[in-house]
Amino acid sequence: MPKVPQISEAEWEVMRVLWARAPQTANEVCAALADSTTWSPRTIKTLLNRLVNKGALKYKPQGRAYHYLPAVSESACVRAASRSFLKRVFGGALTPMLVHFLEEEKLSADEIAELRSMLDERRD
Amino acid sequence: MPKVPQISEAEWEVMRVLWARAPQTANEVCAALADSTTWSPRTIKTLLNRLVNKGALKYKPQGRAYHYLPAVSESACVRAASRSFLKRVFGGALTPMLVHFLEEEKLSADEIAELRSMLDERRD
DNA sequence: CATAAAATATTACATCTGTAATCAAAAGTC
DNA sequence: GACTTTTGATTACAGATGTAATATTTTATG
Structure with a gap:
């Protein structure tokens, strides 16, 4: 890392x-x-x-x-900032954080479909 | 707000x-x-x-x-911090942010199921 | 009541941030 | 080659933050 x-x-x-x-x-x-x-x-x-x-x-x-x-990759910085945010605001708990965004923010049908297909891939 | x-x-x-x-x-x-x-x-x-x-x-x-x-509610602070983070790190784009977390972090089968059911509710 | 203990309030201080201004060096112009 | 213009380097300065120490006030104790 x-x-x-x-x-x-x-x-x-x-x-x-x-x-x-x-x-x-x-x-x-x-x-x-x-x-x-x-x-x-x-x-x-x-x-x-x-x-x-x-x-x-x-x-x-x-x-x-x-x-x-x-001199540093965007993905590495995004990863670091995301972890920091997750820890700071949600005490490191990923699911509550995702739930928050899914409940709080508006999502289009396309976006929902994209996220569902990602979750499908995760199901192994 | x-x-x-x-x-x-x-x-x-x-x-x-x-x-x-x-x-x-x-x-x-x-x-x-x-x-x-x-x-x-x-x-x-x-x-x-x-x-x-x-x-x-x-x-x-x-x-x-x-x-x-x-003197302020947790949910209001979480909302404010989440928006700030979303804007700062992902330029305000929600879906790429969600994709990042879904790809990057480990999710248990239960968590995946919970998120899928939330997305199901969103499909209207 | 005088003093000690406990709790809050004030002060400290270095680093980071936002937001520039000034200084210095390099390079092009007459 | 002296001067102006451009560009990077240094300095500025106030507010936020991490991390406490000291001072003051209130309360319990002898």
């Missing part, structure tokens, strides 16, 4: 950009976040820097600017 | 104790957390205090000591 760094809420936004497409320059990341956030480019540079420092991102000096890219 | 305060990881532990049984004195909360944590009673007192200040707990002066009790 790869040890992933602690990634804050704002940092997740940045990571998602780079997991979706990498490498990218700081400016490209800023452009990608321009719609979904109101952050100053300064702020985004700070986040990139912190993520590099905590080992979540790497970069390659590419001419004038850096090209940033993930 | 009741507005719930921001509850940190350590604070969740304390809240869970009081959601499970309330009211309780600080000492009773400390006793309840003695097994699952290594926190000093001082630390737990601090957490109780912060939770009162942020409106997550109330207390009744009961003789010599306070009796603490929740």
Whole structure:
């Protein structure tokens, strides 16, 4: 199990950009976040820097600017964050957590079908 | 929708104790957390205090000591934390999140059956 | 009543986060 | 080559968090 760094809420936004497409320059990341956030480019540079420092991102000096890219996989980070959430909010109990989401949130017929087929595969 | 305060990881532990049984004195909360944590009673007192200040707990002066009790419901806090997690880690997409947990974590036959029956109820 | 014990309130302090501004270095322009 | 522009590095600063220690107030005890 790869040890992933602690990634804050704002940092997740940045990571998602780079997991979706990498490498990218700081400016490209800023452009990608321009719609979904109101952050100053300064702020985004700070986040990139912190993520590099905590080992979540790497970069390659590419001419004038850096090209940033993930140093940890999205799936590993998702796994770590999911476990942390499960432990924190549901005391680690998976089924109550799933029940919560199934009861609380809206699901389309298609989504229900997809989940049912996944459960079918699990039945062995 | 009741507005719930921001509850940190350590604070969740304390809240869970009081959601499970309330009211309780600080000492009773400390006793309840003695097994699952290594926190000093001082630390737990601090957490109780912060939770009162942020409106997550109330207390009744009961003789010599306070009796603490929740000021916000567990379900409201679970809902808020779940949405926050869903947004942060999965960009708000419910189904990928459920898929992740179904794929990643172990489920017993009973749990699978329970989830399937919940999905059955959803099919209307 | 004076003092000790117990409980709450206040203060401490380092790290993490959100949100930038300023500084420094590199590179292109005249 | 000096100056401006671009980009990364360093510094800033307040609020949240983890983790307590100290101070103060209330209560029981001798």
